[in-house]
Amino acid sequence: MKVHIKRLIRQPRKRNQIIDVVCGMRVNPAIAMHSIQHNSGTSYYFCSAYCKAQFEATPTIFVR
Secondary structure, three states, X not given: OOOOOOOOOOOOOOOOOXXXXXXXXXXXXXXXXXXXXXXXXXXXXXXXXXXXXXXXXXXXXXXX
């Protein structure tokens, strides 16, 4: 039985990616399936529907 060990390798930041404010994952806004424009006029992009729902439920936690 082989055991595979994942190594944590820091990936270089890609220019066109931003950070999902809920979970911290990198998201490409050009192809993101989940986004919202907040009252402040700022657009937020999410990696999943779950992160978008968390943001919509309590945006004050994530907006600074």
